[in-house]
Amino acid sequence: MTNLNNNYSKNRKFGIGLAFILFISLCCLVLIGFAQSKTESLESFELKVDVALKGEIFHAEVARTPQALRQGLMYRTELSSHEGMLFPFSPPRRVDFWMKNCLIPLDMIFLKENRVVGIVHSAPPCQDEPCPTYPSRYPVDMVFEVSGGTANRLGLAPGDLITNLTMKKHPQHVFQKPFLLSPPEAMPEQF
Secondary structure, three states, X not given: OHHHHHHHHHHHHHHHHHHHHHXXXXXXXXXXXXXXXXXXXXXOOOOEEEEEEOOEEEEEEEOOOHHHHHHOOOOOOOOOOOEEEEEEEEEEEOOEEEOOOOOOOEEEEXXXXXXXXXXXXEEOOOOOOOOOEEEOOOOEEEEEEEEOOHHHHHOOOOOOEEEEEEEOOOOOOEEOOOOOXXXXXXXXXXX
């Protein structure tokens, strides 16, 4: 009976030790997964800025990756009257935008050094292939897309200034000078 109790005691200690090791391993895996998800969420953080245009504040997403530049506002079913998306380009260049897979009309405001150089008013969603393109007439360093009709509502015209950009990720950074991002260098010409 003593031998049986010794074996039982050894097996029990082994089982408890194994359970403890498995528990610690599981905790480590959970912590590693949590750390990776935090890293991924930081990498995919969408930069958002507040943009003043003709005295009104707009909350804008900034398309900083090739994927974000290609997708833009596709598949959005709504966009509030004070939201939009900025598309930065470096170096400045002529660009063509289109409305493929866009579900709502958009104004495209072409900018160079924070000044409006062109506007496409209420570009309609693309209904048939091939989708029409909307080119900038001049090299631009940014395009700001907003809800269709916004440019007319504001009385926006070439020469108007876009100002007071605030990064939401770091609220202490307020840009009083022209808005300069470090966008990807090689962006496709058409979106």
